[in-house]
Amino acid sequence: MTPIYGELKNGKRLVLTPASEIKPRAAKPIPNAPAIDVWKNRSHPGCYxxxxxxxxxxxxxxxxxxGSGDDGGHRVSHCGQDDKPNPGYYIEIPESWHSKYPGKLSS
Ligand SMILES: [Zn+2]
Structure with missing residues (x-):
């Protein structure tokens, strides 16, 4: 399709995006955060x-x-700042961890 050009004051041309092609601002999808390590929570026995x-x-x-039975779920990311908020993430617990780390939810 034919591009639509705009022009700056100095005569430089630039391609404009037709209004029909501008996508509505969609809610940001929430990404996954793979869990890479796990250890026991000393101050909360039975938790990790x-x-x-x-x-x-x-x-x-x-x-x-x-532990087992806890899918992680949606968490707020610790790096999101007021001026640069992000939607957090879903913790992705490796399938094998559920049999490896007994949890309070599974008993
Ligand atoms: Zn972060």
């Missing part, structure tokens, strides 16, 4: 801490996990 790879920044973050 999981380390997840953050999809929003290069870092990893830690969250509480209840």
């Amino acid at each position: 801490i999981v380390e997840v790879q953050c999809p929003h920044c290069p870092k990893t973050h830690t969250h509480g996990w209840l």
